[in-house]
Amino acid sequence: MRLLLVALVALATVIPAAADAQNSVYAVHGIGFLGRPIGTRSRATGGGLAAFDPRAALNPAAAAGFRSVSVTGSIGTTMRSYTALGASASGLNETRVPFGQLAGWVRGTPVSFSITYYPYAERSYNLVTTDTISIRGGDSVEVSDQISSDGAVANVGGALAFRISSRLNVGAALHIITGSAAAAALRTFTSDDYMLAAERIKLGFNGLGFSVGAVAALHPRLILAAAFRSDTRLETIADSVSVSRIQLPVTASAGIRLIPHRAVHWATTVVYQWWSDAVSDLAALGAATAFDTWEVSSGFEIGGAAVGSPIPVRLGFRYAQLPFSPTDDQPREIDVSLGSGVDFASDRAAIEFSVERIFREGAGADERAWYLTLSVTLRP
Amino acid sequence: MRIGRVTVTLLRRMSRVGATAASVVLAMYACGENIVAPAICPEYCPAAELVVIDSIMPGSVENDSSYSGHVQPHQAKQMQIALDDTVVSNGVLRFEEFEEEIVLGSSGLSGLVVAVDSFRLELLLSRRSEASELTEIAVHRLPAGFDSTTTYADLEPYFGDTTLVATLELPDTVIGGTVSAILPGDALPAVVEDSLAASVGLAYRSPQAGFADIVASDSTSLASILIRYAQVDSIGVDTVPGTDTVLVEFDTFLFSSSQAADVNTLTVGGSPSTRALIRTNIPTQIVDSSSVVRATLILVPSEPVRGVAGDTLVIVVDGLSTDVGAKSPIIPLPSEVGGLGIVEVPAGWSDTVRIEVTHLLRAWRASPSLPRALSLRAVPEGVSLSQARFRSSRSVVGVPSLHVSYVPPVILQSGGGQ
Numbered sequence: 001m002r003l004l005l006v007a008l009v010a011l012a013t014v015i016p017a018a019a020d021a022q023n024s025v026y027a028v029h030g031i032g033f034l035g036r037p038i039g040t041r042s043r044a045t046g047g048g049l050a051a052f053d054p055r056a057a058l059n060p061a062a063a064a065g066f067r068s069v070s071v072t073g074s075i076g077t078t079m080r081s082y083t084a085l086g087a088s089a090s091g092l093n094e095t096r097v098p099f100g101q102l103a104g105w106v107r108g109t110p111v112s113f114s115i116t117y118y119p120y121a122e123r124s125y126n127l128v129t130t131d132t133i134s135i136r137g138g139d140s141v142e143v144s145d146q147i148s149s150d151g152a153v154a155n156v157g158g159a160l161a162f163r164i165s166s167r168l169n170v171g172a173a174l175h176i177i178t179g180s181a182a183a184a185a186l187r188t189f190t191s192d193d194y195m196l197a198a199e200r201i202k203l204g205f206n207g208l209g210f211s212v213g214a215v216a217a218l219h220p221r222l223i224l225a226a227a228f229r230s231d232t233r234l235e236t237i238a239d240s241v242s243v244s245r246i247q248l249p250v251t252a253s254a255g256i257r258l259i260p261h262r263a264v265h266w267a268t269t270v271v272y273q274w275w276s277d278a279v280s281d282l283a284a285l286g287a288a289t290a291f292d293t294w295e296v297s298s299g300f301e302i303g304g305a306a307v308g309s310p311i312p313v314r315l316g317f318r319y320a321q322l323p324f325s326p327t328d329d330q331p332r333e334i335d336v337s338l339g340s341g342v343d344f345a346s347d348r349a350a351i352e353f354s355v356e357r358i359f360r361e362g363a364g365a366d367e368r369a370w371y372l373t374l375s376v377t378l379r380p
Numbered sequence: 381m382r383i384g385r386v387t388v389t390l391l392r393r394m395s396r397v398g399a400t401a402a403s404v405v406l407a408m409y410a411c412g413e414n415i416v417a418p419a420i421c422p423e424y425c426p427a428a429e430l431v432v433i434d435s436i437m438p439g440s441v442e443n444d445s446s447y448s449g450h451v452q453p454h455q456a457k458q459m460q461i462a463l464d465d466t467v468v469s470n471g472v473l474r475f476e477e478f479e480e481e482i483v484l485g486s487s488g489l490s491g492l493v494v495a496v497d498s499f500r501l502e503l504l505l506s507r508r509s510e511a512s513e514l515t516e517i518a519v520h521r522l523p524a525g526f527d528s529t530t531t532y533a534d535l536e537p538y539f540g541d542t543t544l545v546a547t548l549e550l551p552d553t554v555i556g557g558t559v560s561a562i563l564p565g566d567a568l569p570a571v572v573e574d575s576l577a578a579s580v581g582l583a584y585r586s587p588q589a590g591f592a593d594i595v596a597s598d599s600t601s602l603a604s605i606l607i608r609y610a611q612v613d614s615i616g617v618d619t620v621p622g623t624d625t626v627l628v629e630f631d632t633f634l635f636s637s638s639q640a641a642d643v644n645t646l647t648v649g650g651s652p653s654t655r656a657l658i659r660t661n662i663p664t665q666i667v668d669s670s671s672v673v674r675a676t677l678i679l680v681p682s683e684p685v686r687g688v689a690g691d692t693l694v695i696v697v698d699g700l701s702t703d704v705g706a707k708s709p710i711i712p713l714p715s716e717v718g719g720l721g722i723v724e725v726p727a728g729w730s731d732t733v734r735i736e737v738t739h740l741l742r743a744w745r746a747s748p749s750l751p752r753a754l755s756l757r758a759v760p761e762g763v764s765l766s767q768a769r770f771r772s773s774r775s776v777v778g779v780p781s782l783h784v785s786y787v788p789p790v791i792l793q794s795g796g797g798q
Binding site: 194 | 414417419421424426434673789
């Protein structure tokens with residue numbers, strides 16, 4: 001069992017090549033399909049716990065919850081289908097690394113730290129189309145085009161959190177936005193007279209972000225949280241040349257957590273992102289437009305090891321607007337989620353999972369997805 | 381209380397088993413991936429768009445010229461004997477000297493040749509024009525003194541009836557392989573009386589224009605041989621029969637018309653062989669930044685392709701590893717390019733010639749240090765009288781051009797939609 005745990009953690013944390021996020025038909029727009037800065041526990045609550053969860057990167061003050069060193073790795077599998085403008089695709093699936101974390105505390109001090117990884121935006125797609133074109137003065141040739149991208153914009157954040165008092169934690173984090181994507185455009189001809197047209201390019205991404213946050217317990221059964229994050233422009237580099245700069249948003253988030261019973265936690269997190277700041281940069285690239293986004297997540301956690309229940313039950317609901325659209329219609333998504341987890345080895349290891357059913361629609365597309373997440377945490 | 385504790389323990393164990401099973405299932409499922417989906421453009425496509433642009437570029441060829449003498453007739457791997465209204469080509473062969481004695485059997489003993497019964501001349505025919513029942517190769521006795529400087533006119537008098545020693549019939553069933561003729565013992569008097577060396581001339585004879593290509597001594601294949609059947613002095617008896625064989629020492633083919641290149645045209649082929657060198661000035665945004673999917677070199681003949689009726693000129697386009705003019709080293713056509721860079725043109729052809737050179741333009745993008753120049757040559761080189769002459773960049777009309785189909789660079793760095 002210990003070997004299995006170690007292997008799973010290694011799989012989830014050491015393989016950067018698979019370090020992408022959940023995918024979507026909307027991944028071709030803007031900077032990609034946005035990832036979520038949360039771990040499996042928060043996912044199972046729809047994201048409601050995100051503002052309070054130490055194993056999330058939304059609020060740096062939440063890292064104050066770490067009282068020991070821990071390593072978390074996770075893998076997530078998407079299974080999805082969609083229809084868009086009369087076309088449809090089904091049976092799509094991919095598995096990626098949605099979240100990883102190394103965290104702990106400085107013994108004897110009120111300081112905790114957290115280094116997190118999550119995909120800022122998924123940039124993987126593989127789109128194929130066939131057509132018949134007329135070239136060379138009427139030469140009718142059948143062609144097959146393939147436009148693909150494999151990679152992600154990644155966020156690696158380092159947070160420091162301070163326990164100011166038993167009721168107040170604050171934190172700050174620096175976010176390094178990095179990552180890469182291998183993009184390719186291929187045109188193949190059925191006629192042997194024509195050779196493959198291939199354009200391949202390796203894109204690199206650069207950016208920085210800074211966030212601050214606080215978690216305040218107004219009452220042992222009422223906790224509030226707030227965080228603020230500001231990012232620079234996302235610079236895209238191709239062949240050592242900067243080819244685009246897209247403004248990333250300012251993000252404000254807030255959360256409320258109620259504990260009506262020691263075994264029942266209800267939490268809601270609201271996030272607002274000013275993605276409209278990117279409109280002019282995207283327009284200059286001839287790309288999709290962008291909208292500000294609201295995201296409201298709410299969920300329950302019932303039971304858990306702290307109250308002697310071996311299997312906590314987590315439920316959640318989420319509504320989110322998506323920032324990028326090819327039309328004036330802003331896409332949105334609704335998630336319902338379920339999850340649980342179990343501790344091992346005298347609480348030195350834990351496995352958590354979540355299952356999400358996701359409904360997305362807007363701008364002529366309608367997408368359905370299942371998203372399964374599994375994470376392993378070791379506390380050596 | 382005890383029941384509750386047992387229940388908790390049981391649930392904890394069940395959850396461990398379930399979590400482990402879920403981990404294994406998810407890890408196994410993680411091995412597969414399918415993200416291939418139909419493109420829904422432009423709304424759900426990246427901003428990247430693949431477009432093929434066609435461009436015929438008459439001014440893409442410059443500083444073109446022709447250089448003759450790459451393969452001289454006596455260096456060619458074949459020699460073409462031919463007969464046409466405009467040209468006559470004869471083959472001439474000088475064999476190595478026979479020995480005065482012939483080794484008898486496997487004993488290692490040898491005996492002096494006292495009389496020659498006959499000779500057998502064997503030729504390796506590689507190609508011929510369409511068969512005619514009356515086609516034959518006339519074998520003439522020649523004097524020994526000829527070399528690479530000898531001209532057609534020098535030896536023409538020896539191709540008369542008085543020097544004819546044999547005829548080698550080429551029935552229409554023979555399209556290649558070894559053909560032979562028996563020469564009488566006195567057909568080559570020089571062998572008997574003088575130097576022991578034999579020289580013969582080969583002339584193509586047919587009521588129709590035609591040609592025959594004979595493998596020459598410069599080929600790696602076994603070329604022509606001459607076998608002597610003789611009476612050999614033997615101890616104890618008067619004479620015994622013996623045979624020996626000699627190989628070709630020197631061969632070439634001589635023809636009645638000039639094959640020199642015309643400086644105002646792009647000349648390819650002929651003998652001595654001529655190559656054309658074409659330099660290009662295709663815009664760098666096409667060669668260096670785009671994906672060339674098809675490129676065709678278009679050449680307009682300035683006159684019908686020369687050559688004996690029925691012959692075909694095979695032209696190959698090569699890239700150059702460096703451009704130093706006439707002696708520019710070529711990069712031979714790699715086998716994987718299939719039919720690219722090669723075209724067959726029959727004698728008398730006067731229409732536009734198109735040669736696919738896609739592989740070369742793509743090689744230039746992959747290796748920017750390569751000169752953007754082309755070499756046109758005939759293959760096999762120098763073995764045929766066939767020669768093409770194309771209009772050059774200095775011509776008023778019909779200048780060489782490139783027809784390039786290419787996909788411009790695709791913008792892949794930005795998100796899609798419109």
